[in-house]
Amino acid sequence: MDPAPAPPPPFAVHLVSGGSSSPELPLLLQSLAAARVVALDAEWKPRRRGASAPGPVDGASPALPNPPLFPTVTVLQLACRGEEGCSEVFVVDLLAVPLADLWAPLRQLFERPDALKLGFRFKQDLVYLSATFTAALGSDSRFDRVEAFLDVTNVYYYLMGHDRQKRLPKETKSLATICEELLNVSLSKELQCSDWSCRPLSEGQIQYAASDAYYLLDIFDLFHQKVRTEEKCVSTMETSDQHCPQRAIECSSSGYVICSDDYLTSIITKYSDRILLAESDTKARSSRRKQKQKLSTDAKxxxxxxxxxxxxxxxxxxxxxxxxxxxxxxxxxxxxxxxxxxxxxxxxxxxxxxxxxxxxxxxxxxxxxxxxxxxxxxxxxxxxxxxxxxxxxxxxxxxxxxxxxxxxxxxxxxxxxxxxxxxxxxxxxxxxxxxxxxxxxxxxxxxxxxxxxxxxxxxxxxxxxxxxxxxxxxxxxxxxxxxxxxxxxxxx
Incomplete structure (x- = not known):
């Protein structure tokens, strides 16, 4: 009696694999602009030393003669939820979509203080994503911050009753374990190490990528329900002594909980954090001493x-x-x-x-x-x-x-x-x-x-x-x- 394997998301997954002439890209940009809560994830193929970056397909950014220091992000997943509770899941093929069309909308989303971004250990994803855009579009096209960010690991420990005043455990749980414990859903990780640079993407890869983003919204719903239960009424102004009237939770036709503007603002103010990339984060780290020790050990x-x-x-x-x-x-x-x-x-x-x-x-x-x-x-x-x-x-x-x-x-x-x-x-x-x-x-x-x-x-x-x-x-x-x-x- 194992927790059920993750079913496909209960609504359509949009594969964005073309430019502005295709219907998926304009829909993605429209959803990003209107989204109040966005779940983020990315996939890449680990690049071996000396290997070249994956080449683009027709209509994508031209291949570079020198590969980037970091793995090239080839797939970006976004699950967007707007004010009316409508949710859309996008799997963006970064080898097929012109990155120049995506950079400004993504940067605007990352820096919007009124849009809550959800992620699981997303800092590394942001480093690789920034390096991918910088390699294709130039040094001015990097991403250096994500504001109003909520890490699902923090949400998990909050739901499990961890004291917010104490440090989180050093050993964090995997997303699959968190989904299993909170949602009773088993996320298969068989395709995690698949070759994300090969095209076309398989249906299994698309569903795997979509699920990693989509179930972050479900976890946020549990978080929102617990916060609302514990804090019956939240003022829209942090310093106000007056209590706002009880707001009814609105539900979309699919049954997912969404927040009112004031209540979401309160959650962002109290619980969200930010990701800031320092200059050291943009440089690949290597240790000659560790490399020498490894070579010596392997030789012995x-x-x-x-x-x-x-x-x-x-x-x-x-x-x-x-x-x-x-x-x-x-x-x-x-x-x-x-x-x-x-x-x-x-x-x-x-x-x-x-x-x-x-x-x-x-x-x-x-x-x-x-x-x-x-x-x-x-x-x-x-x-x-x-x-x-x-x-x-x-x-x-x-x-x-x-x-x-x-x-x-x-x-x-x-x-x-x-x-x-x-x-x-x-x-x-x-x-x-x-x-x-x-x-x-x-x-x-x-x-x-x-x-x-x-x-x-x-x-x-x-x-x-x-x-x-x-x-x-x-x-x-x-x-x-x-x-x-x-x-x-x-x-x-």
Missing amino acids: CKEKFDCNTEWQGPPPWDPSVGGDGYPKFLCDVMIEGLAKHLRCVGIDAATPSCKKPQPRELLNQAYKEGRILLTRDIKLLKYQYLATNQVYKVKGLLKHDQLAEVIDTFQLKISEDRLMSRCTKCNGSFIQKPLTLEEAMEASKGFQVIPSCLFNRNLEFWKCTDCNQLYWEGTQYHNAVQKFMSVCNIGE
């Missing part, structure tokens, strides 16, 4: 160890070596997504006990718990002599491919009745008896939000015995089961 590893990437069993759970017969894995931080997929098919898959573990700590955890350490880091294979047959390098890049690879390599037996039988959040098991809606609502108080759309449905709720996360068979549950049945070749 190559001399001392012959890192064979093929698995040579038996695994520690094999009865022939004293195991209990139950497969158990430990996925390092590079492939945490694989851990969730393994849990979805009923396999015990843990993650490191700390966020930045040392190799010895990973190996100790794998050894003590009788697990196979799954990793994409080939350097970890040099520690095989410390933990015989307990490290395996995953070759696949996409989570589905990685899951199929692990199942095939270790000859795992996956049955339909084990699908969705583990908690994808913590790897725990579920209670044996499901909860009713009333019991689930009581168990979720102060911990998890149950969408109101589930109140009239006869659903059973399952609670993790370790972390108390609640799960239910949502509209996408059966699709997810079919997906994993196909990947695991169940029923064939």
Whole structure:
């Protein structure tokens, strides 16, 4: 019972891939000018040293002889909401749209104090976006600030009851984790590392990009609802002692909450921040000392160890070596997504006990718990002599491919009745008896939000015995089961 995979946005996604003669670009510019809340995200292909920047398609800005210092942003996503509550999602192909037509409207949006911008760790996106426009249009075409900005990470901790007067935790959660915990929506990250410079963009890439922006608006709606509940009436002037009358929340036809002008201004004043790019942010950072250390370490590893990437069993759970017969894995931080997929098919898959573990700590955890350490880091294979047959390098890049690879390599037996039988959040098991809606609502108080759309449905709720996360068979549950049945070749 995994949280439902993210469905396509409930309204059309506009792919902007032409100039002013195409209908999408004027619609985008009109939406940007009228927007009160805009969610932002960007995609790029990481550029290897010495590689040239991706070339444009017909009608786009000409290619440069020298690639920029930073990766070239090739896709920009914007989810815009206007005063009437209408929302539009745009996926902008920056290799096909003339950047000169976009620069002024984007800069105006970034600097408008009355338009709230939403993003997830957007500073890096802004650095790369500014470098992309500067490389194409000149040094005067950079972006150096975003004002009235609200980071979704801050929103998440606010919704989870974190004290605003205290520092936020250093280790922040991923957007996929935040969406899963707040919206019970599973954002697939399989296409995150795809080649965003290849054209045409696939339908999967377009939907992935659109979802990353669109669900920021849903998270903002939860934030707005909680703020409105806690602050029943907010004055439009910060220094005023008078209270304004209760304002009714307006709802668009699609059901999404929007703010009145005065109330949105109050949110911007109290909760928004700004992103300012300093001169140091525009320079690529490199460390010769770290590079020399890395080269030295790699050379020593190559001399001392012959890192064979093929698995040579038996695994520690094999009865022939004293195991209990139950497969158990430990996925390092590079492939945490694989851990969730393994849990979805009923396999015990843990993650490191700390966020930045040392190799010895990973190996100790794998050894003590009788697990196979799954990793994409080939350097970890040099520690095989410390933990015989307990490290395996995953070759696949996409989570589905990685899951199929692990199942095939270790000859795992996956049955339909084990699908969705583990908690994808913590790897725990579920209670044996499901909860009713009333019991689930009581168990979720102060911990998890149950969408109101589930109140009239006869659903059973399952609670993790370790972390108390609640799960239910949502509209996408059966699709997810079919997906994993196909990947695991169940029923064939």
